[in-house]
Amino acid sequence: MHYYIITGASRGLGKALAEAVLRQPGTTVVGVSRHATIEHERYLHQPLDLSDIAAVENNLHKVFPRWTDAASVTLINNAAVVGEIGYVGEQTNEHYNFVFDVNLVAPAMLMNTFLSAYSGLTVPRTLLNISSGAAQRPVDGWAAYCASKAALDALTATAHKEQDLRGSGVRVRSLSPGVIDTGMQEHIRAADPTSFSEAARFADYHAQGRLASAEDVAGRIIVWLQRPTAEAEPVLLRLADL
Template sequence: MNVYIITGASKGIGFELAKQLSEEGHYVVGIARTDCELENVKFYRADISKSEKLESLLATILTAVQLDARSITLINNAGMVEPIGLIGTVDAKEMANAMVVNLTAPMILSNLFISKLKDFKGKKRIVNISSGAGRNPYEGWGTYCTTKAGLDHFSRVIALEQEKAEYPVRIVSIAPGIIDTGMQETIRASSEDAFPLLDRFIDYKEQGMLVSAEQTAMKLISFIENKDFNKIGPIADIRNF
């Protein structure tokens, strides 16, 4: 069987990925803070900001699926855009929490994934859901931009290290485009003082420029299942495929 482990599986892209992959007949494991109401998804309710619990959680999942798996894919999808605000005005605790959710948790999960599956001979993939904000600076998104840039560079390091592995893990950090999810609602609910580009993002919604989570998930699945996935390299943008 083909196994997919998805964080942030109860909402947005994560929910659609879990739904569509399970409908294709794959074995899907979802991790999220809130319940994921999908019948054919093995769901674990967990808050990935509690980083001290991540290793035991993933170890439990991998132990359960490894023997029957032909391929195992970890999709680090969970993320948050908050706190939104110019640096110098941001709450320190919110900043620290976002660092854990957007960067520390994917690093911990990827580290254990590679360690536990070192001798697994099947196909192994890590897909990090990144953002164009990790590749371009935006006022008011200092924390978000920084965590996504860190996720990109972490992916580059893994790709380099895995070139020497006997059974390598293939990794891609992919920007999914501008999607009509709860994250966009959070952005539009911010103030112009906190986020100077607010009007631009309101226009995206009003002009119908946002892509649905369903469409984005379809594109991501096609991208992941592409026979040339191993040749893509560690940094990608879904709009180029």
């Protein structure tokens, strides 16, 4: 059985990834999110609020069971939030806790537990963190999101180096998936332009039909995941690299 643990599997890119995996025989998906929206005999839902770090700690053992029939194991840290869009100095302090917990602290705990729980396996293991172009450039109004994704890229690059040094064979990557037509983009388009100078640009992406569909992006990710690792593949990937 090929096991996929996917956070944020209830909608958007995560749901499209889970559904694409489930269309293939011999797969099981463990979906981690607050809501369950997939019904499938090989879908296991783990309800979890990733902004509740105590709950994450207490439920990690359910997310990473000890499978005896694993042919491969893949963790996709996909769930993320932009949070309230606004400038630093005009936010609540709680905003930073919330965004960093969901986008960085919980994914780091999941990475740590995945690598530890499956360190004894010799089957292919992949850890994919969904990042963003916002990791590499400042987007006003999104400071916590930009910083959390930049830190996620740093975590990815470091864990990749460590797994390489250990010779574990675990493939560790992050991926910036491009702009996708999901609830996150709706949230971005609803922002007050006085707290987000790129509001018109994101509205244009949508108006001009330039957002990728979650199904297309998910399809490309699944094909890449199931291909052998290319020679000299970047650790921090963009969709065009897949």
